[in-house]
Amino acid sequence: xxxxxxxxxxxxxxxxxxxxxxxxxxxxxxxxxxxxxxxxxxxxxxxxxxxxxxxxxxxxxxxxxxxxxxxxxxxxxxxxxxxxxxxxxxxxxxxxxxxxxxxxxxxxxxxxxxxxxxxxxxxxxxxxxxxxxxxxxxxxxxxxxxxxxxxxxxxxxxxxxxxxxxxxxxxxxxxxxxxxxxxxxxxxxxxxxxxxxxxxxxxxxxxxxxxxxxxxxxxxxxxxxxxxxxxxxxxxxxxxxxxxxxxxxxxxxxxxxxxxxxxxxxxxxxxxxxxxxxxxxxxxxxxxxxxxxxxxxxxxxxxxxxxxxxxxxxxxxxxxxxxxxxxxxxxxxxxxxxxxxxxxxxx
Amino acid sequence: xxxxxxxxxxxxxxxxxxxxxxxxxxxxxxxxxxxxxxxxxxxxxxxxxxxxxxxxxxxxxxxxxxxxxxxxxxxxxxxxxxxxxxxxxxxxxxxxxxxxxxxxxxxxxxxxxxxxxxxxxxxxxxxxxxxxxxxxxxxxxxxxxxxxxxxxxxxxxxxxxxxxxxxxxxxxxxxxxxxxxxxxxxxxxxxxxxxxxxxxxxxxxxxxxxxxxxxxxxxxxxxxxxxxxxxxxxxxxxxxxxxxxxxxxxxxxxxxxxxxxxxxxxxxxxxxxxxxxxxxxxxxxxxxxxxxxxxxxxxxxxxxxxxxxxxxxxxxxxxxxxxxxxxxxxxxxxxxxxxxxxxxxxx
Numbered sequence: 001x002x003x004x005x006x007x008x009x010x011x012x013x014x015x016x017x018x019x020x021x022x023x024x025x026x027x028x029x030x031x032x033x034x035x036x037x038x039x040x041x042x043x044x045x046x047x048x049x050x051x052x053x054x055x056x057x058x059x060x061x062x063x064x065x066x067x068x069x070x071x072x073x074x075x076x077x078x079x080x081x082x083x084x085x086x087x088x089x090x091x092x093x094x095x096x097x098x099x100x101x102x103x104x105x106x107x108x109x110x111x112x113x114x115x116x117x118x119x120x121x122x123x124x125x126x127x128x129x130x131x132x133x134x135x136x137x138x139x140x141x142x143x144x145x146x147x148x149x150x151x152x153x154x155x156x157x158x159x160x161x162x163x164x165x166x167x168x169x170x171x172x173x174x175x176x177x178x179x180x181x182x183x184x185x186x187x188x189x190x191x192x193x194x195x196x197x198x199x200x201x202x203x204x205x206x207x208x209x210x211x212x213x214x215x216x217x218x219x220x221x222x223x224x225x226x227x228x229x230x231x232x233x234x235x236x237x238x239x240x241x242x243x244x245x246x247x248x249x250x251x252x253x254x255x256x257x258x259x260x261x262x263x264x265x266x267x268x269x270x271x272x273x274x275x276x277x278x279x280x281x282x283x284x285x286x287x288x289x290x291x292x293x294x295x296x297x298x299x300x301x302x303x304x305x306x307x308x309x310x311x312x313x314x315x316x317x318x319x320x321x322x323x324x325x326x327x328x329x330x331x332x333x334x335x336x337x338x339x340x341x342x343x344x345x346x347x
Numbered sequence: 348x349x350x351x352x353x354x355x356x357x358x359x360x361x362x363x364x365x366x367x368x369x370x371x372x373x374x375x376x377x378x379x380x381x382x383x384x385x386x387x388x389x390x391x392x393x394x395x396x397x398x399x400x401x402x403x404x405x406x407x408x409x410x411x412x413x414x415x416x417x418x419x420x421x422x423x424x425x426x427x428x429x430x431x432x433x434x435x436x437x438x439x440x441x442x443x444x445x446x447x448x449x450x451x452x453x454x455x456x457x458x459x460x461x462x463x464x465x466x467x468x469x470x471x472x473x474x475x476x477x478x479x480x481x482x483x484x485x486x487x488x489x490x491x492x493x494x495x496x497x498x499x500x501x502x503x504x505x506x507x508x509x510x511x512x513x514x515x516x517x518x519x520x521x522x523x524x525x526x527x528x529x530x531x532x533x534x535x536x537x538x539x540x541x542x543x544x545x546x547x548x549x550x551x552x553x554x555x556x557x558x559x560x561x562x563x564x565x566x567x568x569x570x571x572x573x574x575x576x577x578x579x580x581x582x583x584x585x586x587x588x589x590x591x592x593x594x595x596x597x598x599x600x601x602x603x604x605x606x607x608x609x610x611x612x613x614x615x616x617x618x619x620x621x622x623x624x625x626x627x628x629x630x631x632x633x634x635x636x637x638x639x640x641x642x643x644x645x646x647x648x649x650x651x652x653x654x655x656x657x658x659x660x661x662x663x664x665x666x667x668x669x670x671x672x673x674x675x676x677x678x679x680x681x682x683x684x685x686x687x688x689x690x691x692x693x694x
Contacts, residue, residue, distance in 0.1 A: 043383050129479060132479045
C-alpha cells in the first residue's frame with residue numbers, strides 16, 4: 001500500500017500511536033497548534049531540513065533511521081544551548097508512491113528518539129511531494145541562561161563529548177560498498193543506547209555505520225555539564241570539528257588550539273575499524289553529523305567529557321582569513337575546511 | 348547567479364537583512380538555537396510544509412509570495428489558538444539552479460509577513476534539494492488558556508471573519524488562464540494590507556488572485572476577540588469551510604448548522620468577480636487556504652466578525668458517517684467534502 005492510497009486523516013491515524021507527547025503538553029496534536037508548558041518563560045527553537053538523496057539515501061537508511069536522525073540532530077541543537085529537548089514538530093513531504101510502511105517507520109524512529117529525552121512529537125504537517133522533512137525542536141531552558149558559542153575565554157580548556165568521524169567513516173563504508181546497509185547486527189534495538197561512547201574505539205565498520213544511520217548525541221552529558229555551571233561556551237559538532245571550532249573561535253573572538261595527541265585515539269580507532277589511515281584524520285577533523293558536543297570550561301573536565309585543546313587570545317596580527325582562529329598541532333587551519341551543503345566541497 | 352554559486356554562509360548573508368527579529372528575542376539566529384522570551388511559561392507551536400508544484404507553482408507565485416504565504420498560514424494557526432505569532436523558523440530546500448534572487452525574495456516576503464505581527468524570523472536551515480519549505484511558528488499565549496476547536500456548545504453563534512472562497516477562485520482564474528499571474532496592479536505594496544476585508548465583494552478577478560498568492564488572515568481580529576473572552580471555540584479555515592466546520596463539530600461533539608443566507612453575499616461576490624455561479628458556491632463552502640477564522644461564541648458578534656450559523660446539540664440518532672455534524676440549509680453535508688492533500692479530491 002502506498003501513501004497515495006490513504007487520506008491524510010488515515011495516515012495520521014497510522015502514525016499517531018508511535019508518537020509520544022511532551023511531558024508538559026497542555027494541548028496535544030490535533031488542534032491548530034500544540035501547546036507545551038515550559039519550566040520558564042523562554043524557549044529555545046531550532047529547525048533542520050532532511051532531503052532524500054542529499055542527507056540520506058533511501059537504499060541505506062530506513063524510514064526509522066531518517067525519523068530517528070531528524071529528531072536527534074534537532075535534540076543536539078537544543079542541548080547545545082543547555083536546553084532540554086521537550087517537543088518536536090515535523091513538516092513532512094512524502095512521495096505518493098512511497099510504501100506507507102516507510103511513513104510509519106519514520107514516525108516510529110522519531111518517536112523512539114524523542115522518548116529518549118521524555119520529549120514529545122506534538123505536531124506536524126503531512127503532504128505529498130519529494131521526500132523532505134523539516135523538523136523543529138522546542139527546548140526548555142528551565143530559567144537558566146542559554147550557553148552560547150560566543151562564551152569561550154582565553155585560558156579555557158577545549159573539551160568534547162561524543163564521537164568524532166564515526167558518521168563520516170560510516171558514510172565512507174556505505175559508499176565504498178564495504179558494509180551492507182542493513183548491518184542490523186549492531187544497530188541498537190529500540191530504546192537502547194547506540195554504540196557511541198566517548199573515547200572508545202568502534203568495534204568495526206558496522207559500529208560507525210550505525211552512528212551514521214542513527215546518531216546518538218550525548219544530550220545528557222551536555223545538559224549535566226551545563227546544569228553544574230561548568231560550561232562557558234557550547235555547540236554541537238554537526239559540520240566537522242575544525243569548521244565548528246572555527247565558528248566558536250570567531251563568535252568568541254579567541255583562538256582555539258586543537259591538540260593532535262588528544263585526537264590520536266579517535267584516528268587510531270577509525271583505522272582499527274578499517275578506515276585507511278590517510279583518510280581517518282580527515283574524518284576526525286572534518287567529518288560532520290556526529291553530533292557530539294564541543295565546549296570550553298575554566299574548570300576541571302566534566303565526567304564523560306575529555307580535553308582536546310585549549311583557548312588562547314587572538315594574536316593582534318591574526319587576520320580572519322589567515323586561519324589564525326584555529327590551529328591543529330600549531331598549524332593554522334584554513335577557513336572553509338569542512339562541509340558546506342551548498343558548494344558540497346569537502347576539504 | 349544561482350544558489351549553487353554561493354556558500355551557505357554567503358546565502359545567509361544575503362537573506363539575513365530581510366529578516367526581522369522577534370521582539371522578545373534573547374539569542375538571535377546564528378547559534379545552535381534561537382532563544383525567545385515569552386510572556387508566560389507555555390508556547391503554542393505549529394508547522395506547515397509548502398511543496399513547489401503542489402502548494403504553489405513557480406510560474407504563478409514569486410519567491411516573495413511563497414515566503415509571505417509560508418509565514419501567514421502559520422501565523423493563522425497560532426492565532427487560531429488565541430496565541431500571538433512571535434517568531435518563525437524556516438527549513439528551506441532550494442534547487443541549486445534556482446536564481447538566488449528567488450531566495451532573497453522568499454526571505455523578504457517572509458520577513459514582511461512576520462513584521463505585520465511584530466514577529467521575527469529567528470532561525471532556519473538552508474539546504475540544496477527540491478523546492479520545499481517547512482515553516483514553524485512560535486505563538487505566545489501570554490498566560491491565557493488556549494482557545495480550542497473543541498469548545499463549541501449548543502446555543503453558540505457560529506461566526507467567521509476573513510474571506511471565503513477567494514483563494515480557490517484565484518487559483519481557478521490562474522488555472523483557466525483568465526488572469527495573468529502578475530496581476531501586479533492589485534497586489535498590496537510591502538507592508539500594506541492585502542484586499543481581504545470581511546464581507547466585501549472582490550473588485551474583480553485580480554482581487555481574488557491576490558488572496559490566493561498572498562493570504563492575509565485577520566490575526567488581529569482573532570486575537571482581539573480572544574482577549575475579550577468572547578470566543579468559546581476557534582480554528583482557522585484552511586481546508587474549506589464545511590470540512591473545517593465538521594472538524595470543530597466532531598471535536599466539540601455538537602452539530603453545526605451553516606446558514607446559506609449568511610453566505611449569499613460571498614457567493615454573489617465571487618460571481619461578480621467573474622466566477623460562474625455553479626462554481627462559486629463550491630468555492631465558498633469547500634475552497635481552502637483563505638485562512639479566515641471560524642469560531643463560536645455565546646455572546647454578541649465581535650467587531651469585524653459576522654454570524655454564519657449556529658451550534659446545536661447532536662441528535663441522539665446522528666451517526667458520525669451520516670454527516671449529521673454539519674448541515675447547510677438544513678441538509679446534511681457528507682463527510683469528506685473539501686480538500687484532501689493525499690487523495691487530492693475536491694468535492
